[in-house]
Amino acid sequence: MAFSQIKKIAAITGKTLCGAFALLCLLCGAVPLVLYGHFNHGNLALLCYAFLLGAVLFIRGNRRSEALLPKLIFWIRLVLSALLAVCFLVGAVISCFMVKYAFFHEPPAADTDGSGGxxxxxxxxxxxxxxxxxxxxxxxxxxxxxxxxxxxxxxxxxxxxxxxxxxxxxxxxxxxxxxxxxxxxxxxxxxxxxxxxxxxxxxxxxxxxxxxxxxxxxxxxxxxxxxxxxxxxxxxxxxxxxxxxxxxxxxxxxxxxxxxxxxxxxxxxxxx
The missing domain is CATH 3.40.50.620 (HUPs)
Structure with missing residues (x-):
């Protein structure tokens, strides 16, 4: 398989995964708001992330264009992509600790009657x-x-x-x-x-x-x-x-x- 084909498949796969993640963020942010009337920093962040990730996926720019606007859009998209990636990585690292202390940090099994805590x-x-x-x-x-x-x-x-x-x-x-x-x-x-x-x-x-x-x-x-x-x-x-x-x-x-x-x-x- 030619390198160009591999690159094309990787690009399509990446866009598909990013699109699916944007949709997941949208659902996780919207469902509590619509069904339960919940609105807090959590679903605000999810909705903003979904919107910005969607913008990165669908809005295009051109750094080689002679016009200013396509160049500006290209660089804004690049910076935004980097910020979204950093946010994702930070969230993933913190989530690992959250999972650890939620499911793998239970009271000692030796404390059978609970009197130790x-x-x-x-x-x-x-x-x-x-x-x-x-x-x-x-x-x-x-x-x-x-x-x-x-x-x-x-x-x-x-x-x-x-x-x-x-x-x-x-x-x-x-x-x-x-x-x-x-x-x-x-x-x-x-x-x-x-x-x-x-x-x-x-x-x-x-x-x-x-x-x-x-x-x-x-x-x-x-x-x-x-x-x-x-x-x-x-x-x-x-x-x-x-x-x-x-x-x-x-x-x-x-x-x-x-x-x-x-x-x-x-x-x-x-x-x-």
Whole structure:
């Protein structure tokens, strides 16, 4: 096969893969917005990436043209392609760490009754006294862990947001108690307004009550890595227990966490 043919096949394959990835980004950004009314940094980034990648694929320039506009378009397209590639690579590297801490950093198997650590259940949105889909997943994972590790105690962590009528921790404890977990096994941290405060205030409760200082953090898979980093920053050994994935919202929240980790690494005193 001639080199020109190989080059042509490679170009077609590359464009096809890029086009498919742009479509995936578009779907992951649009589905939460259309079906659930979600709009945050995650799906904004996905929609922007899909639009810009589509522009790179379909808009052409010519650096050899005598006219200014085709030359300008060529160089803009080249710079944009490089920026998109860098964004993809950075996201891929951070995603590797997110996968590691979500699925390959569980509590030690030797701790059969859970007495070697304190379960920290991280809160998120509640509607009245009803947990959101994401929070219900975290609570179900917490229930499964607590039910099968009778020596464990848990701290449910989450304050009251501006659009919430009660603290998230109250809803979380109520849910777990309603499923049969003894009330005395659940402590509430109801002051926090961010993941960092979830961890820091839970650490204070651990110290005040003489609980095991190792944290078993229960949260969504995409959230596990950043939660682990905050625990590490506050001087705690931590392991992760991930709730089941909720696929329709996974894309937007995964990208949002990539941005959160990146900002956390680059900006002092990051608090989200």
């Amino acid at each position: 304190t379960a920290i259940v991280l809160g998120c949105q509640v509607y009245g006294e009803t947990p959101s889909v994401s929070l219900r997943g975290r609570l179900d994972a917490a229930y499964e862990y607590l039910a099968s590790h009778e020596g464990s105690k848990a701290i449910v962590a989450g304050g009251q947001g501006e659009d919430e009528t009660v603290p998230e921790a109250y809803v979380m404890k109520k849910y777990l108690v309603s499923r049969g977990i003894a009330e005395e096994r659940i402590l509430m941290e109801d002051r926090s307004e961010s993941t960092e405060e979830n961890i820091r205030f839970s650490g204070e409760i651990i110290e005040e009550n003489g609980l095991p200082e190792t944290m078993y953090i229960i949260t969504d898979a995409y959230h596990s890595y950043r939660a682990f980093l905050f625990a590490e920053e506050n001087g705690y050994r931590a392991y992760n227990i991930s709730s089941d994935l909720y696929w329709p919202l996974l894309g937007e929240y995964w990208v949002r966490e990539i941005l959160g980790v990146l900002h956390m690494k680059l900006t002092p005193n990051w608090n989200l």
